[in-house]
Each structure stands twice: as structure tokens, then as C-alpha cells.
Amino acid sequence: MPRWLRMAPDPLLRARATWRLAAVMAFAVALLALVAMGLQYRLVAARLYEAQKGLLLSDLQSLGALYEQRRIIALREAIAWRTTAPQPGELFLLQDRQGEILAGQAAAPLPDLPPVPGFGPGPLSEVTLSGTPWLLAARELPGGFSLITGRSLEPVVATLQVLRQFMLALMVALLLAGALVGWLAARSVMRRIGRLNDLADRVAAGDLEARLAGPRGADEFGLLESHVHHMLDRIGHLNRATHRLSDTIAHEMRTPLNRMLTRLGRIEGQEEEISALRGEMRNAIRVFDALLDISRAEADQGSGGGLVPLDLSQLAGEIWELYEPMAEEKGLLPEARISPGLQVLGDRTLIAQMLANLIDNAIKYCRPGDRLSLSLHSLNLHGGPHYLLQLADSGPGLPEGLGEEIFERFTRAGRDRARGIPGHGLGLALVRAIALRHGARLSLPAVDQGLTVSIAFPPAPG
Secondary structure, eight states: OOOSOOOOOOOOHHHHHHHHHHHHHHHHHHHHHHHHHHHHHHHHHHHHHHHHHEEEEEEHHHHHHHHHHHHHHHHHHHHHHHHHSSOEEEEEEEEEETTEEEEEEOOSOOOOOOEEESSSOOEEEEEEEEEEEEEEEEETTSSSEEEEEEEEEEEHHHHHHHHHHHHHHHHHHHHHHHHHHHHHHHHHHHHHHHHHHHHHHHHHOOTTTOOOOSSSOOSHHHHHHHHHHHHHHHHHHHHHHHHHHHHHHHHHHHHHHHHHHHHHHTSSHHHHHHHHHHHHHHHHHHHHHHHHHHHHHHHHTTOOOTOEEEEEHHHHHHHHHHHHHHHHHHHOOOEEEEEETEEEEEEEHHHHHHHHHHHHHHEEEETTOEEEEEEEEEEEETTTTEEEEEEEEESSOTTTTTTTGSSSTTOOOOHHHHTOOOOOOOOHHHHHHHHTTTOOEEEOOOOOSEEEEEEEEEOOOO
């Protein structure tokens, strides 16, 4: 089934490109924010750790200054004073060479730490005491005394936890904001693209005079719209030139042929030869008449001028009644299924000619015993109601490799010429021109046997 015959997708599905673009933009914003916040998190963590380390080293320096003044006595008094009203997150412990506590206290048993002589900078140890991380420094003093000082890393952990929660909330907010901004940006872009798609649909439907309304901006989309308009102007000019050329050739050739026919009527003798010449000339005139009909239908393509409401069901039934005896006489099995009361805007003569060409073409190519059916019913196609006219047969169908090219002018299957089937390859070209003149969609659905021609008419307003 052709793409235009499928049901129109849901609007949300049609906007999948918009959703993709919005998701990409939101992901890009979130990724950049994640990288920035990750770097910031590491920087804050390092700064907090360095701050605790600086406080610990400052404690060591102050205790070292007291030790220089009055040795162990001053150190013991200072630690005892600090532990009478201990500050949260501080640890001081002074021990003698036997491990007896001289001053200070520890909230939990301390692990063995490698002591460093003196009060200067040295290695620090990170340990966990009662589930709380600590930063400890062990120092060995003269006389076998040991000093352990520490700072709790709990403030660092708590601050980093709050920071992580804040970053998570910020990430969610950035994702939502990025998705919203991406959606708005993508919607604006897709709206501009949608204008071009609508124009392309109108041109594909045969309206070569279709143009985008409103002023065009100075951005890339405005430039693209200008290029598309220039291209359509050029195509329209070439199309009109081609039509004029075809019309001119057809008019100019019909006139001398009619004159020859008139003069042949004045010649006496050789009646058989004269009759053959008349037949060839009338055949050539019919070709030019068909070319003129095609040119006129194509020239009016996309315009509603000259179209009036008519009962397509009644007209299809009348044409079928004319050709049904011919089909039965050839041994075909004709059948018609026509829903009544289907109204379209159309030219009665042109639609009758289109139906006659289709049915006559099918009868000409079918063999005795083949089925021939005409159906007309209403259904939803291309996102709206349409009236689908189908002529189907179980005949030989189209040759391999020949598809919708059969609707081009002068296109005929090679086997038709070999079998001596008369024709010039203009009947189906006229069918397509008339269908486009009425805004109808012409297609060749894939079938297992024979040939099916589908024409989808838009219903008449109201």
C-alpha cells in the first residue's frame, strides 16, 4: 500500500523527531552540568579535607609550642583543660611509655598508629571510630611519651552529603529545564520544517502554484523557503512551456490531417487504399485529441475551477452498465459493488472518460474467464474520509519491472505490440491527468494476480 494510503499516525508519534531533538538537548545540558558538578564536588571535598588537616596540624603546632616552654607538664595541663569541655570533633590523648593515659580521652579504642618524632608535619591516618571517620596524627615525644590528636571528618561527610543531595535536585531541575528548552527549540524548528512538508504535500497533490504564505525570515529556513519557491517557479515555467509545446504540436498537426481527410473524400478510385489512409489519419487525430485532453487536464491540475458537485456512485454505475455487456460478450465475469450517494466535486465528462478508459483497457487485456470488478466505497485514508474507486481484474497484469510508469504518455508493454493490440499508450496517461485534476490519488496496489487500479477521491464539502 502506498505511503499516502496508510492511516495518519498519532500527532505524538509524528513529533518523534521533536522529542528526539529535545531529549538530545536535555541530555547534553545534563551531561555538561554533571561534569561541572563532579569537578566542583571533588574540589569542595578536597578543600574540606584540607581544612580539617590544617586544623589538625595547627593543634600540633600549638601543643608543640607549649611543650617547648614547659615540657610534659604544660602539655598535660593543656590537654586536660581542652578535655574538660571538649569541642565536638576533637581528640587529644597523652600517654606515658607504659601506655597509661596521662591526659585526654578517646571515644573508642584506638588502632596502632605509626608514631612520628616531634610535632612537625608528618603522615596522617584516616580511621573509623564508632562508625565515624577521623583524621589522626600520632607523635612520639622524648622520654617515651606518645601524643595522639585527631579531627573528626563527620562535618566533611555531612557537608558532602548535603552537597550531593543539592546536586541531585539541581540535576533533575536541569534535566526538566533542558527538556523544556529543547522541546520549545525543537518545536520551533519542526514548525518551520512542517511548513515545507505541507508545501511539498500540496505540490505532490498536483498544486504546482502552491506557495508558503507570510513573510520569510533572513535565517537559513527563510533562505531554504526562497530556494524552494524559485525551484517551483522554474518547474512551473518549464511545465507550462511543455504544455504549450504539446498543445501547439497537436493543434498544428490536427489541421493538416483534417485537410487531408477532406481532400481524400474528393479522390475517386482505389477505395481500399483511401479507406486505409483515412483510418490512419483518424487514428493520428485521436492521438492528438488525447494529447490535448491530457494537456488541458494537467493545466487545470490543482485548481477547483469548473468542478461541481456530482454523484460519483450514479456516474460509475452508468458507465459500468455501458461496458458490462461488452465484458460478458468477451467471456469475462463482471461484478460491481458501488456504495450509493457518494458525492464529489468533479467534471462529469472527464470522470466518465476516465472510467471508460479504465474499463475499456481492462476488457481489452483480459482473457475469457477472467474476473473484472468495479468497487466504490467510503473509508478513511490519508488522515481523512475518501471515496476509493477500484477496478480490479484477474488478467495478465503488468509485465515484470513495469509499475506506475504505465501512466506515462506513450508507455506500452512490449508484449502488447507483439500481440498486435491496438493503442498508443495514452489512455492511462489521461486517467492519471484526470485524477490529478480532481485532487484524487492514483495508485497500483500490489496484488497476487491481475491488475488493480485505485483512485481515492476527496469527498465534496458538506
